[in-house]
Amino acid sequence: MSGxxxxxxxxxGLGGLTVLRALNKILPGVPKVYYGDTLHLPYGDKSDAAIIGYSTAIVQFLKDEGCQLIVIACNSASAAAGKALVEQFPELTFINVIDPVVDYLAALPPQKVGLLGTRATVRSGAYSQKLAAKNSEVELHALATPLLVPLIEDGFLGTGIDASVLAHYLKDPAMKGITSLVPGCTHYPLLEEAAASILSGVHWVDAPSIVAQAVAKHWTGEHSEGNAFYLSDRTDNFLRLAEKTFGIDAQWELVRLED
Amino acid sequence: MSGxxxxxxxxxGLGGLTVLRALNKILPGVPKVYYGDTLHLPYGDKSDAAIIGYSTAIVQFLKDEGCQLIVIACNSASAAAGKALVEQFPELTFINVIDPVVDYLAALPPQKVGLLGTRATVRSGAYSQKLAAKNSEVELHALATPLLVPLIEDGFLGTGIDASVLAHYLKDPAMKGITSLVPGCTHYPLLEEAAASILSGVHWVDAPSIVAQAVAKHWTGEHSEGNAFYLSDRTDNFLRLAEKTFGIDAQWELVRLED
Incomplete structure (x- = not known):
């Protein structure tokens, strides 16, 4: 065991890059392999069975690439496939994007917390169940906000329409009286500015940093170079946004896996 | 040859149901088999190679189901895979959703026509090239409007945000001075009301009816019952919208094809 x-x-797709960005701040110079399953984007509207199938093939690929720690940098996959992956790959360490945020929320004072997520994430009830088991005084209210991913992917950040759509969703009765709001999809942290323009007195939870800190606790290796970037479908949109929004001007290699 | x-x-996904609905008006009681590839939705952001792969598997399935005429009820698939399908299945009759609309546009008086489509449709240049070959005085200007599909799928029809997003897209310089507008994606006809609220003096082309009329010209069989509905992924969202927006309360059977 070499750690x-x-x-x-x-x-x-793109969303996991918010986690990669946070991780690069805490663990720069650590070799990371990123796989964006753009061929099957978005996961958030797919069935659990489909998400488990895609995730299993990707984890096998990342394992073959020499990764010992896997960040499931997608809430839909964390919720739908997290348990199945841990069972199938007991030799790997998994960090999903839900558990570290649940631990963070569980340590907050009693309050009503809003959670925005994809249909798959909200349907799973993962955040609510896990939080309820740890601290019943922090009350979680989840809302499916499926337009937010395509809104971001299609370049509507900063147009004002992003704030209108977010405001439309936040009118939902479930969001009444919340004092913290969790971006429960790895794309959503990019909406922080739009959220700031319409939310006042509501704490926007910095989920990517919380996840990155959880990863950093497990890191036992040396710092060295050697990042690698893979996609299952090469789309201009992905490449454009990866560079424009995240400044990642990498060589993305096309690797299509069997479902 | 039995016709x-x-x-x-x-x-x-859902979009082709606008064509099915138009077809049901013209050819009621004709057996139709609908396949919604919800597992791979949306096609509009995928590469041509991926779209050709999915389309080929579906056409083989529809052929095995006894269909002799195939409506490629998706602009992205018509543009990316139309030619490949005709070559691979010479025994079948294909109607794509582009050619009938191009024929319709070519018969219009000289004018500037706007076309809204997915990235794949616009990238293909299919409408522009085909129209230019038939009538160079009807000038086509295409604009990629990728947010419109998820906007419709996520229930934003009639919220006012649909009209805002459409208005945002129509501010593009390419749309200046248009007198007709083609919904170049089978979802977009559902935006007719939103378009009416922001467009004045611009003719909204009824693409599904034009396509249905082209199909009706080829129909040589008897009228009888026996519709069938298939999906590659069972999602609540699809089933809900199929019923709510199209009144289709059918038994959708899950059939997953090999890519």
Missing amino acids: IQKIGLFDS | IQKIGLFDS
């Missing part, structure tokens, strides 16, 4: 020398991350 | 007895339609 953890390489970190793998995956998402259906 | 055309059964019609197959496919799309990545």
Whole structure:
């Protein structure tokens, strides 16, 4: 057992890059392999069975690439496939994007917390169940906000329409009286500015940093170079946004996995 | 050769139901098989190679179901895979959703026509090239409007945000001075009301009816019952919208094809 020398991350597309960005701040110079399953994007509207199938193939690939720690950098996959992956790959260490945020929320004073997520994430009830088991005084109210991912992917950040759509969703009765709001999809942290323009007195939870800190606790390897970037479908949109929004001007290699 | 007895339609999801609805008006009581490739939705952001792969598997399935005429009820698939399908299945009759609309536009008086489509449709240049070959005085200007599909799928029809997003897209310089507007994606006809609220003096082209009329010209069979509905992924969202927006309360059977 040589410890953890390489970190793998995956998402259906761009969103996981918010986690990669946070991780690069805490663990710069650590080799990371990112797989964006753009061929099957978005996961958030797919069935659990489909998400488990895609995730299993990707984790096998990341394992073959030499990763010992896998960040499931997608809430839909964390909720739908997290348990199945841990069972199938007992030799790997998994960090999903839900548990570290639940631990963070469980340590807050009693309050009503809002959670925005994809249909798959909200349907799973993962955040609510896990939080209820740890601290019943922090009350979680989840809302499915499926337009937010395509809104971000299609370049509507900063147009004002992003704030209108967010405001439309936040009118939902479930969001009444919340004092903290969790971006429960790895794309949503990019909406922080739009949220700031319409929310006042509501704490926007910095989920990517919380997840990155959880990863950093497991890191036991040396710092060295050697990042790698893979996609299952090469789309101009992905490449454009990866560079424009995240400044990642990497060589993205096309690797299509069997479902 | 027993002529055309059964019609197959496919799309990545809901959009093709606008064509099915128009077809049901013109050819009620004709057996139709609909395949919604919800597992791979949306096609509009995928590469041509991926779209050709999915479409080929679906057409083989529809052929095995006894369809002799296939409506490629998706602009992205018509543009990316139309030619490949005709070559691979010379025994079948194909109606794509582009050619009938191009024929319609070519018969218009000289003017500037706007076309809204997915990235794949616009990237293909299919409408522009085909129209230019038939009538160079009807000038086509295409604009990629990728947020419109998820906007519709996520229930924003009639919220006012649909009109805001459409208005945002129509501010593009390419749309200046248009007198007709083509909904170049089978979802977009559902935006007719939103378009009416922001467009004045611009003719909204009724693409599904134009396509349905082209199909009706090929129909040579008897009228009889026996519709069938298939999906590659069972999602609550699809089933809800199929019923709510299209009144289709059918038994959708899950059939997953090999890519």
